[in-house]
Amino acid sequence: MSRIRHLYLVGHTHHDVGYTLSPRLVDGLHTEIVTRVLDLCDEHDGDGPDAFRWTFEVSRPVLKFVAEATPQDVARLVARVNEGRISLTGGYLNMTQLPSEAELDVAYDALSTLRDAGLTLRTEQHGDVNGIAWGTVEQMRRAGLDRLVMALNPDHGRPPLTQPSGFWWEGVSGQQVFVWLSTHYGIGEEWGIIDGDVDLAVQRIGELVADLEAREDYPYDAALVHAANDNRWPTALFLDVVRRWNQLHPDRPMRTATTDQALDALLESASGDAVPALRGEWSDWWSHGHGSTAREVAVYREARSFTRAAGSHLALTMLRGDGPVSYADVIGYRRAPVRSRPPSRVVRDLDAVDEQLLLFGEHTWGSWETYSKPFSTLSHSHWNAKAGFAYGAWDVARDLAVEGMHRLVASGTSEQLPEVDATQPPTVVVTNPTETERTEPVEVEVDGARRVRLVATVPAFGLTRLPLPEEGEVRTESERVDLTFGHYRLTVSRAGGGLVSLVDERHGRELVDTGTPHALGAVVVESVRPGSTHPMLTRSPKDFHPDNPGPDFDRTPATMSSPISVTTRSDAVTVEWESTPPGLPPARTTLTIYRDTPAIDLAVHLVKPEAFGPESIFVAFPFAFAEPQFLLETAGAVYRPEEDQLPDTSKDWYSIQQAIGVGDVTSGVLWSSYDAPLVQLGDFHTGTWARTLEPRTGHINSWLMNNLHFTNFQARQEGTRTYRYRFLPIEQPPAAAQVATFGRDAGVPLQARATRIPVPWQGTSGLSVTSDGDVLTELRPVSEDQVRVRLRETAGNSARALVETRLPGHRSTREVTVPAWGRADVVLDVRERREDAEGPAEIDTMPSSGAGDERSVTR
Template structure:
């Protein structure tokens, strides 16, 4: 399989790499023409590992060249992968996994090219939801090459005898046949170069037969240490059982290699000299078709998440990663709000599809697996030493994703608010939009501009539905000389409609009463250090700078494990004994034992200083700060909203840069006797009692938004907004074989791994920031609420804030409330509503968080002409029954599915 492993950077600055990849496609076309009359097996064929390479090339070539390329694809000379590039799929959002395939869908429809195959290279693991997304576009085959790079241990965690070819099935029933190239001692996708295929016939003649013999007899063909990375002898893997083999090779031994005639010449000479084995320059599609025909009935089937062993590296960019995650949330809000405007009889954003695509492009390029140069610490202008130049390009993707998503959401709100008329008796009115699929009580934050009400004047905020005055809190504008002049008012809006809005009206008042902070001198200490509402009582320990107790008042249970290695929301800081001075691949070459030789220090926070304790119209709030090794300071804000079953935790960290190898954690030890812990991952759920691919990492993972802990009939949910990396039960030392460094293992403890600089290539080796890491802890609002509903509601509180814009409608009619959706099963999440391909069609994207098949009914606030089951991208399947404004859909376990809705008239 001749391909170029496409790193966006690593070997050269990104612009250079991208230009070279365009050139490779030109060369591939030329070589296909050159060898057209050669023996069939040796004709040049090319595998475009990243579909993005073709899409980019297509933009820079004339139509005649594009037509010729498409002909070569259809003739079997060039293979296209459905995936745009190689990603850390664990950091993708669920909708993003599907949006990754939008370009394949376009090419399918525009050129008549069906996609059966996808490739993923380098990254050792793919997330649970990927096969569902691939299946929707018709992909049946997935070719992966897992580069263990000394930082992966699947062979010691259940995958020793996982065959190279197997069927990967999701709980929803979709599946792909996987070819996996792997080795604890090899470079996986460099298999061809390793045995001479980038050198010459003589080298292949010596090395390739030995490779085949080794593969057939011991499964892992290479001995330990042969490529410089550490590795123990891996015995016990069965030999390769089949007589058709997939072998990757490049133009040279290295990433971003060119297309070369060399391989076809070598294959021709081999086949002239040997009757067996026969070599064929091939495409992934051709291999899989033959392999399935021969051995499809013999393949084992495995199910579940196949986590990414390298995802730990994303902790090296805590701030741009958080910006990208905020963009992932905002883009779904934006598309849903734009469709809300269209459903109400107004106009959705005419450019919504383009804006959405631009956001997803930036988000996904940030999630692309190349996070830096080969020597990421360098400051040159070319080659492996262009580290800083490459990193600026990469960070720019995360910043662009964040900016584009927020602008898109603002644009959508402007269109929605343009059709909502203000209350004529008020100074101004605001539209408070809930883009989630659940009714909710939520904090709404709006800017009362000086242009409307003087800064020293009082005001009131009324619920437009009832005229009730809503108690509010006020905060001054930040950086006031350089931003819109006004004050930020916060109110609690009860029963905010699902996929809907409430109008809020602002009027002048004689006074503007704002609660004062409690006196830090005269208030009893026990009152200052405790927060309490109808659902929770929270207590802080100043000495450990952590939360000492969280009592769920409905049940009386203590949520904090007092016997844990660290307090709740306690800061832990590790330093490691490996060099931080920029030694390429050093972390990949080091290993440890259970003696934890490389753990140099572990420290906790110093005692804290209480900064603020407030009980205002919105919440009880407690602020304290502390110093610690590894940070200048951490300021902790605890927010317990009145009437809310959720505690919000904001850790604002000020950190300087260092070359010392380090990790920072916040600990969340939950008390549970017999915990069942589930993790939301992109496109699915994993954890206790849920199957996963053998060898998937269990010591750490990237979660999407939440972790749930069930204990008998009790439940608690933990949510992370900004930092996806978690370790559960224990902190693993981040060097192979990743031994636990805390004891005993606490199954219900979650460690948020919010930053590290462990890698010595590809990822940055230092970072500094002042940034806030937000978490939430949620319990049931009532006894009948499901665990999944608690998770969805808790995540919405911190990840999907209510969007606000001034009402600018010009009609006399006043609309104070609209609700556009109701889902009768609280375990089903509305991911987003997006515009379909045809006018008047919307795609309602859903995700089930339950491991059983269910029937869900959606009631809409508009009249419906018809409904169809659909893919996330809009390919319609079978029709769904419509009963008035109700549509039912059957969802398989953990399924992602959409409803294509043809609307009739606007909401009443």
Template sequence: MNNRQRPYKIKLIQHSHLDIGFTDRQEKIKQLSIDFLKQVIRINEKIESGERRDWNGFKWTCEAYWSVESFLKSESKEWIVRLEQAIKKGTIELTGDYLHLSELIDEQVLVSKLKASREYADSMGVKVNSSMNVDINGCSQGYGNALVDTGIENLFTCVHTHHGMYPLKRQEPFWWEMPNGKRLLVWNGDHYHLGNDLGIEPLVMIEKEEQGNFVTTPVLHEDVLKDVYKRITSYVQELENQEYKYNFIPITVSGLYGDNCPPNGHIMDFIEAWNGMYGDEVFIEMTTVHDLFEELKNTDKEIPTYSGDWPDWWSDGVGSTPKSTKLFREAQRKLRAINGLNTENQYIEQSEIEELENNLILFSEHTWGSALANGKPWSSLAQSLRFRKDMYATQAHVRAWKALDKILYKKGEVLLSVNRPLTFKLINPNPLSVKEVVKLPVLRKWQTILLKDGFKVVEKGNGNDLVYQTENLDSSGKKIELYVELEFAPYEEKIIELMPCKQEKLIASLSPVPRDKVNDVAKLNTNNPVEANMFRLETPFVKIVWKQGDGIVSWIDKQEKKELLRGDRLYNAFTPIYEITKKREGEDIGSVRRHLGRNRKGFHVERDRGKLTNVKVLSIGPLYAKVELQYEMEGVSYFSLVLKAYANSPRVDASIRVNKDSVWEPENVYISLPFAVNQAVETETWFEKTGGLIRPRIDQLPGTCVDFYCIQEGLAMTSNDQGLVICTPDTPLIQMGSLDAKEVVLHGDTEHIKNSDLLYSWAMNNIWETNFGIELGGFHEFSYSVFWGGEYCSPQHSIETCRGLNTGIVSFYYEEN
């Protein structure tokens, strides 16, 4: 400190880091959050009454509006008045964040929830223009844009670098520019427990008075303050070594060391004692996030501007719960369909939508489970927190379907009855035109008997006969799926009917194979526009070829006569890859995971590739052909890839079914996606993330992750004249580049990382030693769609098409009133 050129001021921000779970049951965390606000209110009132006048200047920053909202919903009018008095006085600071989120949430729910804090503040005449993002390792550019659009000007971040990293430099501000030119002022802070590490949260003695009451007294003797002095001056020297240019230092502190901790008025006792001894060198004052940025704006220092996405290093945790993540994503898409059908709340009350949104955002909150999740996965707390987390996805799924059922019933859905007509209504809930092969509700035995002599499908209104295809759902033929192909304008509704017709037979579609049922003949005499056998799948648009062991070795665009699989691929299309990092001598199950660092695998990782062992032709008809490819691989007892290629469009759907073994050691499962247009020459890769599109490894903040990303509905690869789109409705994680453990490169560190690198769907993992899930065992299904052509040169159009395809067409039994 002797070389210090100026006195410093620590701007101390007291808060409680909110984890909904991790330290206790989720409902208990809500109770704690409410009680922490009551404790702050009591501290405020003691200061005002003069009982604790020495605590004057005490402040508390509420990280997330969820805590305040929970208070408002549960407490009496008297408590609410006392809360609002503390807010208006400035003792309690409201911030603009609703919760600290993973990147699973989409913009429709995010924007809805971000408005809540601002609207409540406006009702009191209080200004809220700052947000506090703590612990998590990033937030999408769309998230930043949503903050700006809801009136937030400032973002204070405190990244926890466990398995992650902050961008740029810590303890420095920057302007974060959005695609529309609007900017968010960011202070890129240090760890959120820094104040506790430095000793600013004083030790407290609990003593018993003669009357029998317990009292707390902070330990503030000279030796304690000297020790804190060494820590603080060492930290200041570290900042000076990185050419820190401000005379104030923002530092966060919790009332006790840990997450979900209460306020601590005794920190004011420490500040008074410190300032009395060392305040002429480093003065400490308690402040708020808003006041921090006001002081920053009053400086004359130049603040750099950066733009781009801020990928969250911790987003990989969503792959630890693949089943509930799939449910969550389906519920989120159903909400989009509901909003498309319920534009004026004419079918569903807004309160029902809010309950659905509440469950969606609670599942996407960054806390997945217990601190014991992987070290003691059998513990009651670990199991309880995991089931409750899954419950949010399940409840969101239930509420989404209940709301959609209500809408469909009001739109004419006829429920199961003896005389139910074979009439169906189909609705496009999307704001764009869609051409789709639509699956109708299942036909059951008593219905198929009515149609045993044949039928036709007629579009009501124009009388057009529609081409259709059927599939048996079981060997008995008691349940049949029926598919028709239709084009829809935005939000268009169509009605179709099944009519008896002697010329058609109700049989499941299958090619005229030889009597031995082996599909191995190159060309069979069939009128179907699609072909499939043991070695290839072919339509007018694509020819897919596979080999035993190797899997899919070719994927030809027949219109352009070009190979769509990359020549530099290491694994073939949709080949599964399994990784395990085994414990070494001296390691326990926790330390082997801690040592994975940012690679998400160990240097000694073992890897196995799926080997193709068997092929089945499932269906051939006028609309599509479907085949099943079966693989063998370590880590799974069953792995099946079902490909469905369409007769009238350049599109292939893929469905992966897997029975995963239960393994305690850290694992990853990837699916290879080695697709490209023009062999990845002069092409760009685009990801849909929350609220917008990015080019990974291009549109990013310096110093951010370039190995994996959490995306929304899919990705696109575009060139001047061609495009290829991959929809990922169930699996949000995408790995980019090499799967090997390697020296970690951050964005901006090198020019050698490519935007057009190899891609993998990161289907599941259990690599974290804390918080995230460990049990991957059981049955899973993951769906993908691949489509391509000249109309997909625009990334915006490509992703809009992807969203529409994933949301789908709504179909149901219908009867006019």
């Protein structure tokens, strides 16, 4: 047991982008808080225990302040940080597990702006969210941060250790950060601290001290107490708590402190042996909220795919030089771009997409009354603003991607291209935004009337053009389809509800678990068993909680409700059917297998009318592995659930990035979800609140949507959308690097467009990235004159990479070492390429006539 000798009262405001107020308003108010804090520091100055000290919980408002404030006000902030009156922290916002490693890069890389202004950062602080991606450890250490405060919310989840506690969190690379697993920040209001209710505050803090001193597992002589709550405007009322406490308890004094000062004291008071080390993913119990708004989460994920492709294509165009793009005179998504942005605008627009993605990936889904008052104007306004982050990102990212593809097609030449022949059928142009040659299915829309799938082989950072495939022969079967095509023999059965058998003919293995009551690709509806008296139904939705396991659920697969349609082409076979989930309109499932690749595509078009009350919808993938091993992709890492997980983190459900590997000792499947991040593994687990994961089967259940929430998540489930999946059987157990690559490829797919524009080149672009290890690459323009090549190592082994350009006026070779599980950047200067090239200096942005016109350029 410890003797508590010091108490540190840490003033901050919990940063919600919304909740108490619309995101449109509260985001700007947080920036105004910076000035208010500086004024309070002046009003309550000095070095005494009751001086005003403050911690900014996240970096976003400080970044905005530094960008917008006068030099004098920035100097005030720097001075207060240097004297220890204010701490800055390094987390951009309180993030969910939605953002990818690339998005988190943006957030952590932005901290250099604060350091350039003379500000110091050592710590990240995270509140409310009950988990954080394992790759955060490496991200933090790369950003110069080595301490993390996690103030977990006690609702709908468990902490990995008793709150409060400290431990060393070891990342996938072996690097560590110190974690202070704090009490929930909300005690600041609950205990009267921030409102100056000194009698209540002193009583409750005294109870905390007694609890800590009674614990055998608390090796610290200090306590950190939060003076905070949601979006609270800073006041100095909590200083009265310090004064009263010190009058009553001079033997164990309290002082205001920044987070950094409190952590320094805590670390100093405990020997290294007393602080445990834990390794693994911090899987978030609250991630079930990602299924509360399935449509918008899918839009967000598509937007980030667009922006990654756009960054690659526009970077390649900068390297190759702009050519005569075919412009349209109609602004619309089926037309070519109406103009080409200059590089500075490209960088600015990519940055704007990043900001919108991060704002959507932040943890505040709705207002405080979204669940209790779902029809209030505040609830609707708040969600309109939150969803607007996803749609705003999608709008700009898609526009950049269309422009980038057209500019890449035209790049590297100054010759006038032939006129577009509108009488000829379109061809399919496919580009590869990544560093390896890829053979994959792509889908294109043809003349706004139909969609076509085909397989393309595209060189690394290259381009190819393919003819449209024939339309194929269509037949229908009323009860059953048995067919053999490409690598597979399959059976789709009306009685079985869908795909009931899928045999990989390369080794004769049955991939579908035939002992399960639902088919592969089946829509499964989960509902609370009638007559349930579970307290989440009779008392409060907060009682969907580990302390109240359950309720019991019924899970009913959709029944097939249409004939089975089979479309056969020489290169692909598509099987389609409708099935009717209980209580829903028919869903349409499309399965496609190919001649030239073992990849399999499955899509489910779901129509979901608005409904209230607890429910879930899954798409089931019952893979037949009796003793399965899973690998899951999180931001910055691939991990084994259960083995690579912090204790008591979520094992009922997981929020993945894009990919999963599942298999046994002989073979496996790589699986990806384009649109929906939530999965349950081995079985259905909703309401189990399991402390261990012991999967008996290789089932992956894609948890599309659920309504198991309270407070700020949506109270209803609704939305119409197609949810897309791809899986690839492999002849060996999946490896971490394979899962990382499969996930990257799902997140940055080949880009395809059916078009009649001339294509002046095919093949490689002139940029190549090769390595002696497992390295993935991202391209992006970062200034008017520079393209960044970002390299990531995914297997845990240091790798040597070569970045080579072989272009007219731009030839170079750069060698770089990429550390294990780390990253390295190569920046290519394109000024010489721009000055020496014979191509245009500016682009004419005012086309004179019809869509598809070939526009010359002006100098």
